[in-house]
Amino acid sequence: MNKELQIFAVVAFFTGLLYWGVEPFAHHEMHKKVDAKGEEIHIESHGFTYDGTTEAKALEVAVSDLEFKLSTEENATLKSSLEEKLVKAKAQQTKKANFWKEVVETAQLKGNVAQGETEFTSNCTGCHNGMGMNMGGVIPPNLDHAGSLYDKKYLVALLKDPAMASNVDHKYSDTSTHPMGSIKGALNSQQIVDIVAYLKAKKGAEPTAKQAFMEACVRCHAMRYDKVTQLGDTPKTKENIKTGHDIEAMKYAQKVAEEQAMLADYLGKLPPDLSMIIRARSEHFMETFIEDPQTQLAGTSMPRVGLSEAGYEKVHEYLSDIGDPSKPAREIVAPWVIGFFLIFTLLAYFWKKFHWRDLH
Amino acid sequence: MAKFDEKAKPFSKQWLDDRLAITTVMKVLNIEYWIPKNINFLWAMGMILAATFGMLVISGIFLLMYYVPTVEGAFDSVNYTIMTEVGYGWLWRHIHGVGASLVFLIIYIHLFTGIYYGSYKRGREMIWLSGMLLFVLFSAEAFSGYMLPWGQMSYWAGMVITNLFAGGSLEATGFVEWIRGDYVPAQAFLGRFFMLHVLLLPLVIIGGIGFHFATLRLPHVNNQDGEEIDFEASAKLWKEGKKKESQVIPFHPVFLSKDVFIMGIYFILFFYLVFYNFEFAMDPVNFDPADGLKTPAHIYPEWYFLWSYEILRPFPTDLGLIAFGIAQVIFLALPFLDRSPNVAPASRRGLFKFWFWALLLDVLVLTFMGKLPPQGIWNTIGFIAAVMFFVLWVALPFITKLEKKIEE
Known part of the structure; x- marks a missing residue:
């Protein structure tokens, strides 16, 4: 018996080593991000608060990478191009730092809810009207739960300069050409905090998991396993029983296709359907990517949407419900199956004992 | 027609014996199929493999009812229909995925047990060869099955592996297209691998398992000291009731009672993984639908093919392909490369002891x-390990030739 346990320990050790090597170790090495010197860059989430930290960190790495490359580059042409990039990166650093400094200052002002309501009506509802009309490439989102879904400082930043807030300013030479760019410079600091105060006070109800997804994500991402398209829930239609065709469904499919074409032109490609994303990406990737897409996928056209921690949890819940629907069933069935095999093994042990009792 | 009892009632024992010799069959395959007593739990791996294969067949049958083998329908039939709409579809899928991974873990344990105890030589060569044949068949079954969910890894692994058939500098791209039935993996490719996975390969595997069992019957199973047992004399002692003196036990019920107990422990672990820790068996990349325009950042096979993949990778194309080809078949030659007269655990076999652990570590690395x-230090380590693999196999005949006969 003792020998059996020793052999088992050897087998278990090598099996454990194998698992460590091909799972945690391999995944860490594969997804590791390194700077120009080969040192590991850790990407962390910041609890879904927004103050320019992720941009500052990314630019810091970019600047130090460029400086390192410059120190080792000998070709004069390449050197001057690196120098040019370095100047740009440093300018970007200053621009971002100043922007977020202003945002943080503005966010400290006290907002007036009643005043905010007036500002909201005259400045926002023209586009954020729930009509589902594409404007400049994308449908303006519904803001019914904006106060609870989005972070306060993010909202302030968004009203100052949408492209800067969503960290996609690299796509625009002039950020006022962003689809929501017309708001840039249109409001003073007090107006901005008034609107944010209004959103927090009057649009701050907790959304359901699906509402969170429908308001924060759906204008770009479909969810076909829940029959959700970029236009929202697919309407129920009936086929003509005599012809077998469902004309209403065809019309809807055409509308979706048209919307998708506009999105693809605006973003460069059609954003992926998110039905299985919860199984396809790690928890860490999801958190950091949604907090700031640029950290995981530099240059992506996906904007940062500014979800608050509570907002992210709601969206995550919906993604889990659709992408991993068997979770509750697994938890119910597991103890029964494992319990069965525990009893099975115990009975088998007595059976074995019985037959081996007088062999030695 | 041999003599038979005309008065026997239909389907009575006598009646069946006259026609099917069931008493004899039971004796030959069960109650008088003698197994050495001197064994440990590693001797249960064969039955555990059979049981895991059974789980794969049963879960596979359920999955087959809803799987759609088309490039448009495959991904959603697996990830939506089976996981969401079919009652307990998720359970069968997880059993199938975890089972496919575990079957290889047990195969490797079984294989290294055989190497350690020298169970492949002196009359047991055919057991080894039929076992290695099963390894090749299971590999093909696993690879074809991995294509079926039609995710990113299915598509790109299919692309990479079928490209190997171009033969490097031979540039036999026509041959690759012939295998795929298209320029890239597409409908013809999926349909072919679907057929292989659910029909042809399982049939051949079942035949292979039958053959593997048959090769065991006459040479008998080895024991943990490599002792040569006089099975007839020991069987006689057993039948006389001298259980303590006899070196053997009958397959049924004595050997089986231990097997079933170990199987119980195995299934506790199996279902723990099915319910709580299945992610290792289902690569996240494969939850992105196949996209021929988007190559994943890293393409790698499932863990059980990694060692041979790494023998392919660190060399230049042609040399890599040759090395890969040799690595696939070299284990078959083991009984003929081992020149030692001893059947004994590696620990008692001089240099072979080091050879065994070096091979195990090398395969792990x-x-x-x-x-x-394949960058930097990892590439260097991989290259050294791949070279080591061949050094070990070349060294085997020499170090085993030096081995002295162990005197009893």
């Missing part, structure tokens, strides 16, 4: 490196 990006 190759496995680790096979998944990592």
